[in-house]
Amino acid sequence: TRPARSAPARNDPPDVALRELTLAWFEARGYRGSPASPAVRPIELVLRHKGDPARAYAFVVEPQRVTGERVDALAEQARSIGLLRLLIVADGGVEGSAASRRKGVRLMDRGAMDVELKKLDLPIAAKIIAVARSRAYARAAATVH
Numbered sequence: 001t002r003p004a005r006s007a008p009a010r011n012d013p014p015d016v017a018l019r020e021l022t023l024a025w026f027e028a029r030g031y032r033g034s035p036a037s038p039a040v041r042p043i044e045l046v047l048r049h050k051g052d053p054a055r056a057y058a059f060v061v062e063p064q065r066v067t068g069e070r071v072d073a074l075a076e077q078a079r080s081i082g083l084l085r086l087l088i089v090a091d092g093g094v095e096g097s098a099a100s101r102r103k104g105v106r107l108m109d110r111g112a113m114d115v116e117l118k119k120l121d122l123p124i125a126a127k128i129i130a131v132a133r134s135r136a137y138a139r140a141a142a143t144v145h
Helices: 018-028 068-080 096-100 110-118 122-144
Strands: 031-035 043-049 056-062 085-090 105-108
Touching (some): 018 031, 018 056, 018 085, 018 110, 018 122, 043 068, 068 085, 068 096, 105 110, 110 122
Parallel strands (some): 056 085
Antiparallel strands (some): 031 043, 043 056
16 A cells, blocks of 8 residues: 655645646636647647636646747737637746736746645645646656557
């Protein structure tokens, strides 16, 4: 048998992919993802709120550090497909001025996710982390096979 795991810390665990953690956090807030057309890559998903479908985000994962110019380009691409909101998962971090550059743009890097998780009660944060970890493992297993 495996030893019991201690409760997750209130900060973003580094072994959980930021992409999966961000998706699990948005889903806990009522958003559901659907695949975007390959023609609009790097937009990967469209996240729509289940209670208000007009609340929708273009979802992008950026492996490089996100600059203000990159935010502008991605926001224009999202607008070109009718989406006024953009969610960028900034795996490579965020350049200082990029975070507040455009209205309707949400940047989630490790620090931003840590802030959001700390606002939650520990059991809720733990559940989001567990969902994200499970999906990350499943995603990794699917790419291996």
